[in-house]
Amino acid sequence: MSDEIAADVRPTLAKATASRQSSWLDAMVPDLYRTWRERSIARQTSRTALQLYHEVEATQPEVRGVSRYREVVARHTGADEQRVRRIIAGAESSFAIWPVERPLKFRDVVQYLVVYECLEAAPRALGTRSRLTGIIEQEIPDHY
Numbered sequence: 181m182s183d184e185i186a187a188d189v190r191p192t193l194a195k196a197t198a199s200r201q202s203s204w205l206d207a208m209v210p211d212l213y214r215t216w217r218e219r220s221i222a223r224q225t226s227r228t229a230l231q232l233y234h235e236v237e238a239t240q241p242e243v244r245g246v247s248r249y250r251e252v253v254a255r256h257t258g259a260d261e262q263r264v265r266r267i268i269a270g271a272e273s274s275f276a277i278w279p280v281e282r283p284l285k286f287r288d289v290v291q292y293l294v295v296y297e298c299l300e301a302a303p304r305a306l307g308t309r310s311r312l313t314g315i316i317e318q319e320i321p322d323h324y
Contacts, residue, residue, distance in 0.1 A: 233248065265305060270296070
């Protein structure tokens with residue numbers, strides 16, 4: 181290849197390579213942002229829910245178990261009673277019935293609430309991209 185032809189080809193190759201990198205990066209940025217946002221929602225929702233749990237525990241010690249979970253969800257979301265019951269029922273059917281039936285835990289409710297909030301933040305999303313259980317487990321001890 182002559183020097184003249186090589187000089188003409190180099191800028192074209194550089195533009196094509198930059199274009200490929202740019203399109204790859206452009207495709208990755210929304211995914212990275214969505215993953216970051218989901219993880220942020222998981223952390224913040226878990227912390228807020230646990231704080232609310234402690235507030236309900238201190239101010240209404242007679243409210244226990246699922247009733248306490250309902251109160252936490254109501255305070256966190258500002259939802260009406262019917263919507264709160266649907267959230268608790270969703271958590272129960274998602275975590276406490278399948279694959280093995282067991283009592284509902286507060287961590288189950290928070291996990292369901294996190295996914296619920298992530299899907300509200302991205303209405304066209306079909307699910308979450310992140311493994312959020314690890315974050316929730318760090319924030320919500322197992323005995324809750």
